[in-house]
Amino acid sequence: MIAFKLAYRNLMGAGLRTFLIVFILSVSYVLIIFMNGLYQGWNHHARADMIDWEVGQGQFWQEQYDPYDPFTYADAHAPVPPEIKTAAEQGRVAPILLSQATIYPEGRIQSIKLKGIAVQQDVLSVPTDKLVAEDHIIPALAGTRMAKSARLEEGDYLLVRWRDVNGTFDAAEVKITGIFSSPVPAVDAGQIWIPLDQMQEMLQMPGEATLIVSGKGVELPGKIPGWEFRDHDFLFAELEAMIKTKSTGGSILYLILLALALLAVFDTQVLSIFRRQREIGTYISMGMTRRQVVGLFTVEGTMHAILALALAAVYGIPLLLWFAKTGLGMPEGTDSFGLASAERILPYYSAAVITGTILLIMITTTIVSYMPARKISKMNPTEAIRGKIQ
Amino acid sequence: MENNTIIKIENLVKQFPVGGGTFTALNGISLSFGKGEFSGIVGPSGSGKTTLLNIIGSLDSPTKGEVTVMGTGSGGMNAKTASQLRKNHIGFIFQTYNLMSVYTVYENVEFPLLLLKMPASERRKAVLDAIEWVGLTDKIKSRPPQLSGGESQRVAIARAMVKRPGLVLADEPTANLDAANSHHILQTMETLNKELKTTFLFATHDDKVIRYLKRIVTLADGKVVSDESVK
Numbered sequence: 001m002i003a004f005k006l007a008y009r010n011l012m013g014a015g016l017r018t019f020l021i022v023f024i025l026s027v028s029y030v031l032i033i034f035m036n037g038l039y040q041g042w043n044h045h046a047r048a049d050m051i052d053w054e055v056g057q058g059q060f061w062q063e064q065y066d067p068y069d070p071f072t073y074a075d076a077h078a079p080v081p082p083e084i085k086t087a088a089e090q091g092r093v094a095p096i097l098l099s100q101a102t103i104y105p106e107g108r109i110q111s112i113k114l115k116g117i118a119v120q121q122d123v124l125s126v127p128t129d130k131l132v133a134e135d136h137i138i139p140a141l142a143g144t145r146m147a148k149s150a151r152l153e154e155g156d157y158l159l160v161r162w163r164d165v166n167g168t169f170d171a172a173e174v175k176i177t178g179i180f181s182s183p184v185p186a187v188d189a190g191q192i193w194i195p196l197d198q199m200q201e202m203l204q205m206p207g208e209a210t211l212i213v214s215g216k217g218v219e220l221p222g223k224i225p226g227w228e229f230r231d232h233d234f235l236f237a238e239l240e241a242m243i244k245t246k247s248t249g250g251s252i253l254y255l256i257l258l259a260l261a262l263l264a265v266f267d268t269q270v271l272s273i274f275r276r277q278r279e280i281g282t283y284i285s286m287g288m289t290r291r292q293v294v295g296l297f298t299v300e301g302t303m304h305a306i307l308a309l310a311l312a313a314v315y316g317i318p319l320l321l322w323f324a325k326t327g328l329g330m331p332e333g334t335d336s337f338g339l340a341s342a343e344r345i346l347p348y349y350s351a352a353v354i355t356g357t358i359l360l361i362m363i364t365t366t367i368v369s370y371m372p373a374r375k376i377s378k379m380n381p382t383e384a385i386r387g388k389i390q
Numbered sequence: 391m392e393n394n395t396i397i398k399i400e401n402l403v404k405q406f407p408v409g410g411g412t413f414t415a416l417n418g419i420s421l422s423f424g425k426g427e428f429s430g431i432v433g434p435s436g437s438g439k440t441t442l443l444n445i446i447g448s449l450d451s452p453t454k455g456e457v458t459v460m461g462t463g464s465g466g467m468n469a470k471t472a473s474q475l476r477k478n479h480i481g482f483i484f485q486t487y488n489l490m491s492v493y494t495v496y497e498n499v500e501f502p503l504l505l506l507k508m509p510a511s512e513r514r515k516a517v518l519d520a521i522e523w524v525g526l527t528d529k530i531k532s533r534p535p536q537l538s539g540g541e542s543q544r545v546a547i548a549r550a551m552v553k554r555p556g557l558v559l560a561d562e563p564t565a566n567l568d569a570a571n572s573h574h575i576l577q578t579m580e581t582l583n584k585e586l587k588t589t590f591l592f593a594t595h596d597d598k599v600i601r602y603l604k605r606i607v608t609l610a611d612g613k614v615v616s617d618e619s620v621k
């Protein structure tokens with residue numbers, strides 16, 4: 001306790017230099033917590049959006065289906081398994097049939113994914129209730145990204161050409177009955193949604209699907225032959241990997257800042273141990289052991305981090321809370337990562353990040369304070385008292 | 391008389407490694423000092439006064455011989471017992487004052503008591519008393535850079551005395567002071583010696599100090615050349 005008191009006095013006596021170091025360290029605390037909070041918030045947000053729009057509570061994939069290989073789409077289809085047929089009819093799981101197709105907007109040619117989805121589904125936010133049209137016309141939905149790239153508007157008619165189960169080309173006109181806005185590009189860019197039953201008819205694949213998205217509270221059979229269950233771990237792997245890459249990149253900024261602050265602490269320690277030899281000798285003459293003096297100087301260096309924590313709390317807590325409330329606008333083009341991103345991200349500060357940050361800064365500051373202080377234990381007190389050590 | 395002995399030095403030799411060989415700074419010193427003495431080691435610069443004081447204060451150890459201070463012998467002494475001895479029984483006064491410049495007068499004087507973990511109320515009284523002994527009650531909140539040399543050395547005396555040690559070791563305490571201030575601090579120490587029965591041992595070659603001493607031990611080239619008591 002006495003060491004803390006003395007360290008505090010000594011640091012306060014050092015004035016501006018102490019304040020600068022404390023300030024940089026306090027910025028490190030706030031920045032590390034903020035940046036990590038931002039990535040965690042993004043992760044949170046992106047997961048929630050993807051669950052709502054794309055992945056649901058996991059998916060069954062027809063065993064041939066590989067989303068990265070469009071050539072598999074032609075073979076990746078099978079009848080919706082009887083085990084989940086009722087759930088599908090009730091809209092609690094959403095079977096989706098997938099095919100490559102070509103559209104001809106304004107005379108141009110564009111290759112797309114055609115997705116058939118059960119109109120009655122209640123699993124994804126895709127507004128399938130808008131998939132209604134007059135008799136003999138196929139209704140279709142497009143996301144805003146798709147609508148923009150193909151210049152589609154509600155009420156537009158669009159020629160679609162596809163191959164059926166036998167590989168025979170066929171074509172029909174669809175009517176855009178709805179344009180929806182989704183934070184998840186994977187359900188939007190380069191694709192058009194139509195009713196599942198009409199698509200099954202078009203492709204001559206009655207009752208079939210490529211993948212089946214599960215909703216909340218559905219009791220799923222553990223295993224369905226011919227189908228592969230993909231859980232959240234699998235479906236979010238790409239998102240996790242990307243956020244990890246981004247956050248590693250982002251951490252360089254605050255690690256440089258922290259390194260600067262630590263260097264300043266180290267430098268201060270080296271200097272004060274050199275300049276305050278007489279003081280060190282005097283402490284020893286008054287009955288402190290050299291180990292206690294090493295401890296005193298270590299605490300003194302570490303005190304920078306303690307004071308910085310107090311300062312960080314003063315301005316950091318309001319600042320971080322304010323960000324948590326208002327969020328941070330994402331720059332244009334974040335979409336191009338191809339993964340879900342909202343316009344505003346609300347940072348999420350977990351207890352683990354906060355304690356981890358405090359520990360990181362405290363421990364590293366203690367280490368850089370201790371390293372120069374060790375030199376004291378090799379000092380000769382009679383020479384230190386006279387300030388003779390060079 | 392034996393149990394009144396505070397310092398007992400027998401055949402003390404101190405050598406320092408110099409270049410390839412050794413330099414003998416103290417060469418066969420035998421001395422003893424009793425409780426309440428006001429005595430001094432006197433001799434020219436380089437005669438070994440500081441070295442002797444440092445060994446008595448357990449800041450340094452003998453090469454040969456035995457030094458016993460307040461019952462603690464140099465033979466079985468380790469860093470821990472040495473620091474215990476200094477903490478509990480010895481006060482140091484240096485030529486250069488060695489005050490902590492960021493602490494106030496009060497905090498400087500308080501320091502030895504913090505090491506002794508004295509309770510706060512008791513501590514406060516002891517600090518105020520010590521500052522009063524040296525006549526600096528009005529400077530209690532000042533910091534060393536605002537004090538004159540004489541005032542600084544008086545703070546150092548209060549710091550050495552605050553724990554009421556059995557022994558105060560003062561190495562050239564007047565070397566940086568003018569005549570008036572030298573007399574002032576010596577009178578202060580003389581009074582404390584009488585009132586508190588504290589043993590004072592000086593190392594000095596300053597006539598102003600020597601005049602106050604009750605016993606003068608003269609060193610030359612690391613040997614005691616005379617040891618006289620003054621009436």
Ligand SMILES: Nc1ncnc2c1ncn2[C@@H]1O[C@H](COP(=O)(O)OP(=O)(O)O)[C@@H](O)[C@H]1O
Nearest residue numbers: 406407413415434435436437438439440441442
């Ligand atoms: N650490 C040391 N290493 C080598 N020589 C030393 C050391 N300390 C003191 N000496 C030498 O010992 C002699 C006595 O020194 P000191 O005790 O400081 O004398 P005084 O205090 O009487 O002036 C001097 O010649 C000094 O150079």
Ligand SMILES: [Mg+2]
Nearest residue numbers: 439440441593
């Ligand atoms: Mg000397």
